[in-house]
Amino acid sequence: MTCQDLADFLMDYIEGALPQTQRDEFDSHLGACPPCIEYMKSYEETIRMGKTLCDQPDAPIPDDVPEKLIRAILSARAKSAS
Template sequence: MICCKECIDLLHDYFEGALDQETKNSLEEHFQDCPPCIAFLNTYKSTTTLCRETLNQIEIPDEVRRALQNFLKEHKIQQKKM
């Protein structure tokens, strides 16, 4: 079974549909038994949705968008190394 830290680490891939079926099932099983992770999941989902909606409404220069994407990718890579 997946622990809370693993659950948090997998959230992005979960929302992007990038998990294999077994991992997805384990994650969803964990959500059923862990109210704190469900609360975190709901907050993460709301925040992600709000950010996407906001970014779609604001014209961001390509240079800034690329810099932000590169920063986020690098941050994600560093998180996985931990």
């Protein structure tokens, strides 16, 4: 197994979707290749960073819906209701 093989199948490895034989090859490669361990960690961190972007319900929301847009939405509703 090469570093490229590891990158190709990293998602399946992390999700536990690899057959045991291939998983053993992964583990063996990781045991001998510290850069690939760092690569895997940063891949996982990439996923976490994306998720956190959306998972912060308490994060401040910029109050920047333009007043003109709010008026346009309400006006469209008033027209369709009349």
